[in-house]
Amino acid sequence: GAVVSQHPSWVICKSGTSVKIECRSLDFQATTMFWYRQFPKQSLMLMATSNEGSKATYEQGVEKDKFLINHASLTLSTLTVTSAHPEDSSFYICSARDRGHGDEQYFGPGTRLTVT
Amino acid sequence: AQKITQTQPGMFVQEKEAVTLDCTYDTSDPSYGLFWYKQPSSGEMIFLIYQGSYDQQNATEGRYSLNFQKARKSANLVISASQLGDSAMYFCAMRGRNAGGTSYGKLTFGQGTILTVHP
Numbered sequence: 001g002a003v004v005s006q007h008p009s010w011v012i013c014k015s016g017t018s019v020k021i022e023c024r025s026l027d028f029q030a031t032t033m034f035w036y037r038q039f040p041k042q043s044l045m046l047m048a049t050s051n052e053g054s055k056a057t058y059e060q061g062v063e064k065d066k067f068l069i070n071h072a073s074l075t076l077s078t079l080t081v082t083s084a085h086p087e088d089s090s091f092y093i094c095s096a097r098d099r100g101h102g103d104e105q106y107f108g109p110g111t112r113l114t115v116t
Numbered sequence: 117a118q119k120i121t122q123t124q125p126g127m128f129v130q131e132k133e134a135v136t137l138d139c140t141y142d143t144s145d146p147s148y149g150l151f152w153y154k155q156p157s158s159g160e161m162i163f164l165i166y167q168g169s170y171d172q173q174n175a176t177e178g179r180y181s182l183n184f185q186k187a188r189k190s191a192n193l194v195i196s197a198s199q200l201g202d203s204a205m206y207f208c209a210m211r212g213r214n215a216g217g218t219s220y221g222k223l224t225f226g227q228g229t230i231l232t233v234h235p
Contacts, residue, residue, distance in 0.1 A: 034221070041230070043207065105221070107163075109158075109159065
């Protein structure tokens with residue numbers, strides 16, 4: 001099956017710094033990727049839809065200047081958490097849409113961010 | 117707008133018994149797909165089963181079956197012969213399609229149900 005990777009799998013950073021998370025589709029081209037955020041024992045909340053070669057579409061309430069998304073190639077989307085604060089600590093999961101395979105959506109393993 | 121509701125925050129089942137996880141949904145989309153995912157403590161999202169809104173038969177995948185009742189807008193997951201490894205959080209999700217049948221892409225998730233399988 002299709003594989004989506006995320007890097008890093010976990011990261012600890014200091015308050016005020018920026019962190020970049022990568023999401024890669026390893027064996028298919030993904031024109032669309034999705035970024036989700038999940039707090040412990042809660043549901044996945046869609047943050048934004050990342051489209052290759054165009055601006056991301058953010059969900060209501062998500063600060064686009066704080067969560068920068070770049071989908072520069074058909075296999076890579078990045079999420080940068082700028083000026084991170086402890087409340088940004090969360091589990092971030094990406095998924096990639098494979099239009100060439102029944103429009104299936106494949107999830108990455110997630111990135112656990114801790115801001116101290 | 118789409119909404120998925122899972123009313124069971126936690127469920128307990130004895131090993132080897134069957135368990136049903138509830139999911140109800142609401143949507144105005146002409147067609148849609150319903151998904152179930154398993155999320156173990158590692159955090160990865162594992163796809164379990166899919167049901168299309170116009171599928172005539174309920175979906176089955178090994179020990180997983182989906183009890184789809186369109187009129188009631190419910191899509192319950194049935195796990196037969198529970199195993200200790202089934203202990204995890206389970207999410208019901210929906211993806212809508214427009215009138216032309218094109219998927220919107222993004223998934224809407226329910227609140228999740230934590231399943232604990234006892235030996």
